[in-house]
Amino acid sequence: MNKQALKEQVIAVVDAMAPELKEISLFLHTNPELGGQEYKAAQLLTEVAERSGFSLQSNISGYETAFIASKGSTGPKIAFLAEYDALPGLGHACGHNLIAAMSWGAAAAFAAVAADRAVSYLIGCPAEETTGAKVAMAEDGIFDSLTAALIVHPAANNNIGGTSYATHPLKVTFYGRPTHVASKTDKGVNALDALVMFYQGLKPLRQTFTQETILAGIITKGGTAPNIVPEEAEAKLTVRALSSEYLEETVLPAVRRLADGVAAATGTTVTTLHYEPLFKELINDLRLMELFQNNMALLGEPVTVLTPEDAGGSTDVGNVSHRTPTLHPDLAIGCNLVAHTPDFAVAAGSDYAQKRLLAGAKAMAMTAIDLLD
Template sequence: MDKTALKEEVMAAVDTMAPELREISLFLHKNPELGGHEYQAARLLTTAAKRYGFTVQTNISGYTTSFIARKGSHGPKVAFLAEYDALPELGHACGHNLIAAMSWGAAAAFATVAGNRAVSYLIGCPAEETSGAKVAMAADGVFDGLTAVLIVHPADGNYLGGTSYASHPLQVTFHGQPAHVASKTNKGVNALDALVMFYQGIKMLRQTFTRETILAGIITKGGTAPNIVPDNAQAKFTVRALSSRYLEDTVVPAVRRLAEGVALATGTTVETVHYEPLFKELINNPRLMELFKNNMARLGETVTVLEPEDADGSTDVGNVSHAAPTLHPDIGIGCNLIAHTPEFAIATGSDYAQERLLVGAKAMAMTAIDLLD
């Protein structure tokens, strides 16, 4: 099998699709939809997949805007992940419009060239910014048995490797007893005092962990009026570590013990609940990293390889990587860009970004070619 020739074919296939991929990316950019409500995006992508002969299954793992598109019958099973949810007010400030177009281009090009020598999947994954559909999909076995899972994220440069933080956010609510602040007979029990004590304790707790840990929060409810002792006070905390096992076995239990200790000391009661699911840390597959790096070089692209524990943010792709060999590199769409900002949102709709998505699609498709038997 001449994989060099096949790579030329998938690159040509992506180039042929360039107008379509640009149209998909810019449509999503101009019509941003929040997680779980990406109806236009899902319809656009599934319609394209059906047009190319993919069979499409929708409503995966309880998400109406999720889907699995498949083409091929034998050989390695390679999945390309499409994300397409936007951010409130900012729109596509994380570049999911580009991710969707890149993954579709790679899936279609690979399917066209590989034929029945492989199975090409485009898996539509809603709500990456919020509940993370991939968490439920991974738990349901959607990614089990896949040879490889690929997704490329836009960034300020070409990066490969690294990881992401495991994340399991907590909502902490203290309950006390209300009273008028001037009452001489009933002083109540101040839930806000308990929450403030807990908030201060978090700063000290953070210093006790032996591994890199992130604890940060905001008070979301502190009372109703200054002359009423608050009987309910609430905060939300992001709780992150480089290992999901360390996070679940060490960090989260310590945070809960602190909350319970504060409640005991202040005469309040406390509830701690996870308001988002567990996003596991990302495991980039070494073999896929090497293949992708070589294919980027073939495209004339240099790549910065990150250290294994170099983490920046959290993603539900981490859960996928615990179920199947996964690769999640970055591709540059401009300099000095920071995701989740208005500037990044503008960049993801630029002409340059639409050119760069073709590079990402080609690199993924060529990496998939390397996996053919």
């Protein structure tokens, strides 16, 4: 098997798909949909996949906008993960329009070139920015039989390696007893005072942890009127660590103990609730990293290799990586870009980004070629 020749075929297929991939990316960019509501995006991607002879399964793991499109029957099973949800008020400020187009380009090119040597999957994964469909999909075993799962994220630089923070967002609610603030007979129990004390305690608590940890949050409810002692006060926290084990077994129990201690000291009661599921830390597969880097070099694309501890953000791709060999590199679409900003949204819709996505699709499909038996 001449894999170099097959890679050259992959490059040709992706180049021929350039108008289609640009159309997909820009359609998603101009029609942003929030997590779990990506009906237009899912319809577009499933239609193009079916037109190319992919078999389709819809409504996966309880998500109407999740799907599995596959082509082939034997050999290595390579999945290209598509994300397509947008951010409230910002649109595609994380570039998921580009991710969807890149993954479809890679899946289609790999299927066309590998033919009967492998199974090519395009797996549609909704709600990465919120509940993370990949969490439920991983729990349902969707990724367990795969040889590899690949996804490329737009960014300011070409990077490979590193990790992501494990995160398990937490809502903390204190309950007190309301009364008029000027009452001479009943001072009430101030839930907001308790919440503020708890919030102030997060910073010194963070200093006690032996692994890198992020404790941040906002007060989402602080009372109903300034002349009424607040009966209920609520905060939403992002709680992150470099490993899901340390997060679940050390960090979160400590946060709950802090909340319980404040409640006991202030005469309030407190509840804690995970309002989004656990996103595990990302494990980039070393073999896939090497193959991808080599293929980027063939495309004339220099890549920076990050250390295993270099964490950035959180993603439900981490949950996939705990079930199958996974690769999640970055592809440069512009300089000095920061995700989840208006500038990033503009860059994701630029002509330059539509050209750059071709490199991501090619590198993924070429890496898949390397996995052929």
